[in-house]
Amino acid sequence: MEQETELAPPVRSILETARDRPGGDRVAVAERRSLPAALAEAAAEGRVPVIAEVKPTSPTTDGERREDPVELAEAMVEGGAAALSVLTEPTHFGGSPDALERVRAAVSVPVLRKDFLLEESHLDVVEADLVLLIARFLEDVEGMVEAARDRGFEPLVEVHSEDELETAIGAGAELVGVNNRDLAGLDVDLETFETVAPHAPEDVTLIAESGISSRADVARMRAAGADGLLIGSAIMAGDVEDRTRELTTPTASETGTGGTA
Numbered sequence: 001m002e003q004e005t006e007l008a009p010p011v012r013s014i015l016e017t018a019r020d021r022p023g024g025d026r027v028a029v030a031e032r033r034s035l036p037a038a039l040a041e042a043a044a045e046g047r048v049p050v051i052a053e054v055k056p057t058s059p060t061t062d063g064e065r066r067e068d069p070v071e072l073a074e075a076m077v078e079g080g081a082a083a084l085s086v087l088t089e090p091t092h093f094g095g096s097p098d099a100l101e102r103v104r105a106a107v108s109v110p111v112l113r114k115d116f117l118l119e120e121s122h123l124d125v126v127e128a129d130l131v132l133l134i135a136r137f138l139e140d141v142e143g144m145v146e147a148a149r150d151r152g153f154e155p156l157v158e159v160h161s162e163d164e165l166e167t168a169i170g171a172g173a174e175l176v177g178v179n180n181r182d183l184a185g186l187d188v189d190l191e192t193f194e195t196v197a198p199h200a201p202e203d204v205t206l207i208a209e210s211g212i213s214s215r216a217d218v219a220r221m222r223a224a225g226a227d228g229l230l231i232g233s234a235i236m237a238g239d240v241e242d243r244t245r246e247l248t249t250p251t252a253s254e255t256g257t258g259g260t261a
């Protein structure tokens with residue numbers, strides 16, 4: 001794990017509170033919904049495979065969306081989202097395990113639990129189809145990958161560099177998210193995905209995370225090899241259904257009919 005002094009102050013504070021948050025009783029998912037299958041299905045139906053994120057607020061967002069997360073989630077699915085991500089971090093993102101539980105009961109697409117999970121017991125707070133594991137914050141990525149699978153949750157291992165990608169692959173990750181946002185400075189650069197993606201083995205499902213805000217960004221990440229795109233702020237910033245529909249509609253270059261994004 002990196003020196004935490006290198007991290008942006010909000011991220012340090014998130015980690016401090018995450019460490020102290022209680023674990024739960026062991027929960028296991030009854031029937032897991034497959035992310036790769038959902039992404040492939042969306043693509044086969046002519047939609048860009050997007051994981052839309054219910055993210056009420058964040059350290060880099062002004063204000064907070066206070067609607068019922070279930071309403072937001074249903075609007076995202078209506079707008080064409082292949083899967084959903086739900087923040088469960090309460091102090092900096094306005095999330096909750098309860099929101100995830102209710103969203104998962106209301107929709108039939110796979111749902112990712114988005115949080116800063118630092119130890120095994122944190123996995124036991126709520127059921128999800130997928131859990132985010134941030135390589136940078138874990139000493140034993142492989143241990144957490146196994147602990148997640150053991151409970152029936154598929155791990156999505158988040159990386160930000162080629163080194164972390166190697167760690168993730170070495171730990172047995174089959175789903176890898178490349179975060180375009182640097183958790184040290186919180187700045188976003190889509191080149192991160194473009195730089196890291198070519199080093200991933202073919203059989204890994206690759207997700208481009210963060211900073212995707214237009215159809216041009218979507219086309220750029222798809223061209224760089226993203227099997228799926230994780231989009232939060234750009235969808236949460238407007239009418240959620242309309243924004244999701246816009247970002248899941250392929251540009252001419254992606255449908256192969258020519259033209260540019």
Ligand SMILES: O=P(O)(O)OC[C@@H](O)[C@@H](O)c1c[nH]c2ccccc12
Nearest residue numbers: 179209210211212230231232233234
């Ligand atoms: O809102 P954006 O820029 O579309 O990003 C979504 C998602 O990638 C981002 O919320 C995220 C990626 N990794 C994280 C880890 C923790 C908290 C949040 C995140």
